[in-house]
Amino acid sequence: MEINLDTVSQMIEGNQGFHKFLNMKMLEYSEENAVLTIGLPFKDDYARLPSVGDYHGGILASAMDVAGTFACMMKCGRVTPTMNLRIDYLKPAVKCDLRITAEVVRAGRNSAVADVKAQDAEGTLYAVARGGWAVMNASKE
Amino acid sequence: MEINLDTVSQMIEGNQGFHKFLNMKMLEYSEENAVLTIGLPFKDDYARLPSVGDYHGGILASAMDVAGTFACMMKCGRVTPTMNLRIDYLKPAVKCDLRITAEVVRAGRNSAVADVKAQDAEGTLYAVARGGWAVMNASKE
């Protein structure tokens, strides 16, 4: 598998499995600073209570994991499965479309670290995440 | 809202929002050691790639967050929103039904800490998580 913006966009916007449910949009990737942004338009199925429209934490964790994973993959040019992820929930996100932005802060030979933010269009910050990703050996892929 | 095994089971097995998709089953709660167990029967929608049947990390993170949340809620008798969660992925889980077990390791006046494990029926461990939950004031609920 070649890793480039096209193949990564296809994986993020995937029409099967959990990504089909998550319905994420690839928005942009800045090669210069290794920042990848995903769009997450709100839908009722994301909510803890659809009558309230409050995002379930697991949706944020899932989309932030995806953003971090593909930022690392673009930066490293390798498959980069998530080793671990810490997410901090700062305030409830309600019925808003979200932008998930991941920045690679370390890209090593065998591991990478990325920071991820979940914000709405106005820049309000709802959650932050940080994790470690394994950088798979080219020969093993 | 009264917090007891019936109301908590209803929230976990909820038929709306993200919990409807997650399709979790409340299996047991041991009051003695504050351990709550949730069942997660595999379905293709959980997969990264349905042809492979490999659980998406976000599904594990979501179910583990839920298990930790409701273990803390049962232990503390309060609403306990997740403040933060760290998850470590140990090995890929493929097509198996999972048991998600959460144990409260600290229950304070304003915060709690829980440990969560994701295992299959044979006890194979696929992921571990640890997080901090806020213990809401009774008067604020």
Added chain:
Amino acid sequence: MEINLDTVSQMIEGNQGFHKFLNMKMLEYSEENAVLTIGLPFKDDYARLPSVGDYHGGILASAMDVAGTFACMMKCGRVTPTMNLRIDYLKPAVKCDLRITAEVVRAGRNSAVADVKAQDAEGTLYAVARGGWAVMNASKE
């Protein structure tokens, strides 16, 4: 105890217990964005191997915990003990003086979240940390 820049500086630069060993200097606190900076001049006792001069990870973790704690204390005007802390080591720091910068990203009624960086004078980033702090009730102090 009153919490202000003077009392906080005295606690950080404390001449007893572990702070005496750590030998930290209070550099600045920006009230506008809740950012507190501590100086950590290198000494051999910080090293894993004094012949190499490589900072022991525990020294970084300790100073970053302190910076986060006092940034939260200044921001919240309350005693703020550390609940949890995640630190990511990005590259070895060798024999350089460090600046430890902590920024409060959430200040709630009962808990706070802060981000911390360890950098040298040129801005090279050696470690990042993020944690949760309890905000103690005024009446309990």
Added chain:
Amino acid sequence: MEINLDTVSQMIEGNQGFHKFLNMKMLEYSEENAVLTIGLPFKDDYARLPSVGDYHGGILASAMDVAGTFACMMKCGRVTPTMNLRIDYLKPAVKCDLRITAEVVRAGRNSAVADVKAQDAEGTLYAVARGGWAVMNASKE
């Protein structure tokens, strides 16, 4: 450098740098379950306030990092620098001697995960930690 119980004990009980200050004792290593235990006898220099005798969080983080590091090193037979560590403080430890116990929960080709506990002689649990360690390539050491 050969990695065995003798060389690891010497590094833990090291008479130079930060380990000299930390004054840890290697207590035991169980090869069967990859559990390593370190003793940390209380001294005033560990305290936040020597008059109180309350362990500074950084001391716990440091000793728990060391225990996790050397448990991974013994299990993997490789040098295993810490990539990241999350510590949760459960209750203040005051003037007691501590036992720091690290258990390797995953030992992969390039990374490992360990769980660490800080307890007193009676088994009271003061802090828990979990982290990721890099497993260095034999040829790079």
